[in-house]
Amino acid sequence: MATLHFSAAILAATILLAGCATTEGPVAPKPAGPNLDPQVDSNPFPSTYKALPSAPTALVGATIFTGTGQKIDNGTVLIRDGKIESVGGNISVPADYDRVDAKGKWITPGIIDAHSHLGVYPQPRVNAVSDGNEATNPNTAQVWAEHSVWPQDEGFNAVRRGGVTSMLILPGSANLFGGRSVTLKNVPAITMQAMKFPGAPYGLKMACGENPKRVYGSKGGAPSTRMGNVAGYRAAWLEAAQYAQKWDAYRASEGKGDAPARDLKLDTLVGVLKGEILVQNHCYRADEMAVMIDIAKEFGYKISAFHHGSEGYKVADLLAREGICVATWAGWWGFKIEAIDGVAENAALVHAAGGCAVIHSDDPILSQRLNQEAAAALAAGRKIGLTISEADAIKWITANPAKMLGILDKTGTLENGKMADVVIWSAHPLSVYALAEKVYIDGAVIYDRNDKRRQPKSDFMIDRKAGGTE
Amino acid sequence: MQRLIIAAIAVILLAAPVAAGTTAITNAHIYTSAKAGEIASGTIVIRNGKIADVGANLRVPAGATIIDARGRIVTPGLYAAGTNLGAVEIELVSQTNDNATSSQSLSAAFDISYGIDPDSIVIPVARLGGITRALVTPVSGDGDGRELLFAGQAAIISLAAGASPVVKPRAAMLLELGESGAAHAGGARGTAITSLRADLDDVRWYASHRRSYDNGSMRELRLSRQDLEALMPVVRGRMTLIISVHRAADIREVLQLAKQYRLQIVLTGVEEGWMVAHDIAKARVPVMLNPTANLPGSFEMRAATLNNAARLDAAGVTVAFANGDGGHRAREGRYNAGNAVAHGLPYTKALAALTSNPASMFGDRNVGSIERGKQADIVIWSGDPLEPLSEAQTIFIAGESQPMTSRADELAKRYKTLNNPYPPAYKN
Numbered sequence: 001m002a003t004l005h006f007s008a009a010i011l012a013a014t015i016l017l018a019g020c021a022t023t024e025g026p027v028a029p030k031p032a033g034p035n036l037d038p039q040v041d042s043n044p045f046p047s048t049y050k051a052l053p054s055a056p057t058a059l060v061g062a063t064i065f066t067g068t069g070q071k072i073d074n075g076t077v078l079i080r081d082g083k084i085e086s087v088g089g090n091i092s093v094p095a096d097y098d099r100v101d102a103k104g105k106w107i108t109p110g111i112i113d114a115h116s117h118l119g120v121y122p123q124p125r126v127n128a129v130s131d132g133n134e135a136t137n138p139n140t141a142q143v144w145a146e147h148s149v150w151p152q153d154e155g156f157n158a159v160r161r162g163g164v165t166s167m168l169i170l171p172g173s174a175n176l177f178g179g180r181s182v183t184l185k186n187v188p189a190i191t192m193q194a195m196k197f198p199g200a201p202y203g204l205k206m207a208c209g210e211n212p213k214r215v216y217g218s219k220g221g222a223p224s225t226r227m228g229n230v231a232g233y234r235a236a237w238l239e240a241a242q243y244a245q246k247w248d249a250y251r252a253s254e255g256k257g258d259a260p261a262r263d264l265k266l267d268t269l270v271g272v273l274k275g276e277i278l279v280q281n282h283c284y285r286a287d288e289m290a291v292m293i294d295i296a297k298e299f300g301y302k303i304s305a306f307h308h309g310s311e312g313y314k315v316a317d318l319l320a321r322e323g324i325c326v327a328t329w330a331g332w333w334g335f336k337i338e339a340i341d342g343v344a345e346n347a348a349l350v351h352a353a354g355g356c357a358v359i360h361s362d363d364p365i366l367s368q369r370l371n372q373e374a375a376a377a378l379a380a381g382r383k384i385g386l387t388i389s390e391a392d393a394i395k396w397i398t399a400n401p402a403k404m405l406g407i408l409d410k411t412g413t414l415e416n417g418k419m420a421d422v423v424i425w426s427a428h429p430l431s432v433y434a435l436a437e438k439v440y441i442d443g444a445v446i447y448d449r450n451d452k453r454r455q456p457k458s459d460f461m462i463d464r465k466a467g468g469t470e
Numbered sequence: 471m472q473r474l475i476i477a478a479i480a481v482i483l484l485a486a487p488v489a490a491g492t493t494a495i496t497n498a499h500i501y502t503s504a505k506a507g508e509i510a511s512g513t514i515v516i517r518n519g520k521i522a523d524v525g526a527n528l529r530v531p532a533g534a535t536i537i538d539a540r541g542r543i544v545t546p547g548l549y550a551a552g553t554n555l556g557a558v559e560i561e562l563v564s565q566t567n568d569n570a571t572s573s574q575s576l577s578a579a580f581d582i583s584y585g586i587d588p589d590s591i592v593i594p595v596a597r598l599g600g601i602t603r604a605l606v607t608p609v610s611g612d613g614d615g616r617e618l619l620f621a622g623q624a625a626i627i628s629l630a631a632g633a634s635p636v637v638k639p640r641a642a643m644l645l646e647l648g649e650s651g652a653a654h655a656g657g658a659r660g661t662a663i664t665s666l667r668a669d670l671d672d673v674r675w676y677a678s679h680r681r682s683y684d685n686g687s688m689r690e691l692r693l694s695r696q697d698l699e700a701l702m703p704v705v706r707g708r709m710t711l712i713i714s715v716h717r718a719a720d721i722r723e724v725l726q727l728a729k730q731y732r733l734q735i736v737l738t739g740v741e742e743g744w745m746v747a748h749d750i751a752k753a754r755v756p757v758m759l760n761p762t763a764n765l766p767g768s769f770e771m772r773a774a775t776l777n778n779a780a781r782l783d784a785a786g787v788t789v790a791f792a793n794g795d796g797g798h799r800a801r802e803g804r805y806n807a808g809n810a811v812a813h814g815l816p817y818t819k820a821l822a823a824l825t826s827n828p829a830s831m832f833g834d835r836n837v838g839s840i841e842r843g844k845q846a847d848i849v850i851w852s853g854d855p856l857e858p859l860s861e862a863q864t865i866f867i868a869g870e871s872q873p874m875t876s877r878a879d880e881l882a883k884r885y886k887t888l889n890n891p892y893p894p895a896y897k898n
Contacts, residue, residue: 376805433808
């Protein structure tokens with residue numbers, strides 16, 4: 001019944017859209033103008049990010065976790081033009097480089113939080129700025145998280161003090177299709193566009209399980225069950241595939257006939273089908289992950305990661321085979337029944353099965369110490385006898401999240417030519433006592449714990465006696 | 471190898487409960503959380519569930535079972551101040567939540583101890599984090615137009631396996647002020663404080679006019695009889711009133727009110743406590759706080775900072791850590807303490823905030839430190855207990871060694887190898 005109701009709604013929406021297309025016919029240019037063909041302008045809110053000023057810099061003498069699974073003792077990182085120039089144990093420092101003595105310190109790539117709601121659920125957490133869930137329809141693939149991002153969220157500054165240099169900002173999980181996610185560089189900025197990670201692909205937030213069925217079921221609508229969820233995903237992909245076909249046919253006809261009506265929701269879904277937009281799928285249970293994988297195969301797209309993924313360890317072999325990352329926690333479990341089998345060993349078991357384990361936050365407090373969460377996850381794995389190096393655990397918060405965000409070719413490791421997103425830590429980064437002392441983004445010092453001039457705070461925090469949220 | 475020895479001993483201990491005999495933990499790096507402070511290498515003697523002796527140069531009693539700690543750190547069992555352990559199994563399954571009431575007639579009388587589930591799967595997970603004791607606290611419930619301020623009464627539980635958890639019901643009364651209090655009193659602080667004063671006056675009046683109340687010759691009181699009864703020990707200063715409050719100005723207001731009514735209070739939340747640290751210290755009011763709460767999450771905590779614990783401690787305030795994230799994440803309390811140390815709190819003070827301070831502020835004087843005569847709640851750690859890379863290796867509660875596993879750990883082990891001929895359901 002619920003499924004019928006849902007399909008009827010989709011059908012009605014389709015008819016309505018078709019109607020719009022006819023009535024708007026005279027207004028729309030024929031053939032479609034550039035703004036009507038989704039292929040022509042797929043990036044209407046382009047990044048205006050510019051790296052802050054930097055000088056050629058040498059970080060000398062630290063113990064380095066490269067993010068590639070390597071550990072280098074007494075190493076040097078050379079940064080030039082915002083890029084990693086070289087990393088190693090035996091590198092001479094050119095005379096004109098700023099030399100940073102990092103003896104006794106530790107260096108990692110910038111931390112990447114693969115699941116953040118900064119800006120869309122900003123501080124203070126009051127309804128007027130609570131902009132993360134467009135919970136008005138189970139499919140809101142047309143909304144983009146970036147349009148809710150408030151750059152003055154003090155959380156950005158707080159997590160930077162924890163070493164976070166890039167984040168995936170996602171819509172919430174109320175809907176089957178929550179909308180587009182956006183990858184941001186963690187730089188203080190006046191506009192969202194000035195934070196957008198240049199060249200990072202968009203993501204599409206999808207959600208399995210309890211949340212969508214609770215949100216819509218409690219309103220007497222669809223979906224109200226897990227089978228309703230699945231019918232909702234499939235109906236949407238079907239519609240998207242047909243929409244793509246219509247546009248392809250129209251383009252092939254070289255302007256003969258009417259241009260199909262442009263649909264922002266379907267544009268996003270088609271972006272996924274074409275492999276341009278990465279699916280970021282909130283999903284807790286192993287059995288649901290397997291169903292989502294089958295849906296992806298049915299419609300020919302790929303899932304980049306299961307977020308939260310509390311039961312990833314139960315299908316770790318399947319996920320490794322399919323190349324799907326699991327972004328999860330060490331400490332969070334049991335707050336809902338689909339998370340009751342969450343175990344601290346999850347990331348370690350996913351890793352041990354040859355998969356891509358990621359430690360994420362979903363929380364502006366936890367995001368400030370993802371390094372400690374990775375340590376807890378590593379400890380749990382070791383406790384059940386898994387052999388995992390500290391260098392590998394560092395990948396869970398650097399290279400692996402970069403991979404699932406589609407930016408591993410640009411950041412996430414300390415390799416020559418990559419963006420110089422780097423953290424200098426006061427102690428071993430898996431220690432609770434380690435503080436990020438200097439945070440570099442594209443070679444620029446974005447934060448320095450020992451230099452008041454490099455300790456940004458948001459407009460909201462002006463006149464706060466705490467002197468920021470340190 | 472060291473781990474093997476400890477494990478072997480643990481197996482022996484499990485097979486034969488030690489309470490009957492004498493156990494000595496030797497070569498231990500002991501943080502006593504008591505006057506003796508840190509003992510770089512010492513011995514703890516456990517007999518009849520209690521600490522028979524502790525010190526640097528103790529002779530091990532003949533016949534004692536010896537656990538060689540090999541220089542590892544030994545602390546009192548950790549005390550989770552302010553959790554919902556045993557009272558909330560799954561937050562989003564409301565039937566499993568017993569930590570709040572929306573009753574229109576009961577607030578202060580709400581007694582959380584009746585709802586604590588001894589078989590909770592959450593308790594063993596917390597215990598593996600070294601937690602042996604906890605204060606289980608109610609939170610304010612909402613009802614249709616409900617305007618009752620008190621959240622109810624907390625209970626002290628032991629996390630010992632196989633025992634009845636509640637060791638002290640009705641251990642403290644909970645009250646939420648600030649924004650939450652305002653929301654439960656018509657929407658403004660002005661009504662919350664006024665209602666609170668009226669309630670306290672009513673309880674005082676009731677306490678000396680119970681006969682009039684019973685024969686109906688008394689004016690109508692806002693609170694139910696059960697609530698009035700429950701609040702009598704509070705107005706008499708015999709039951710601790712734990713007040714949730716955040717903004718510096720609200721903290722000052724509460725201190726003044728507590729002084730006027732001679733209440734025995736503990737503050738919880740206190741994100742802006744550092745701004746009024748000297749007032750809190752002067753009033754000798756202890757505080758419970760989460761040292762990682764540093765975001766301006768509301769307009770009553772715009773000055774939240776990671777230095778809060780350190781600054782309050784420096785001013786002379788007694789601090790206990792409450793992580794504020796319920797029971798499932800109670801095990802993270804020790805990491806939160808580590809973060810407080812990273813932001814200026816002396817190490818032994820952080821340990822005290824996890825052990826002796828909560829014990830003393832809840833009047834639970836038999837636990838919280840490693841001292842002669844105290845209950846033997848003791849943890850041997852693989853390393854620094856505040857580090858996520860360390861783990862509890864041996865846990866004693868009242869001298870009984872505890873099982874070192876949980877349902878969650880058993881699940882992880884069940885799925886450690888996949889692709890077996892039979893599904894994991896056959897692994898038992």
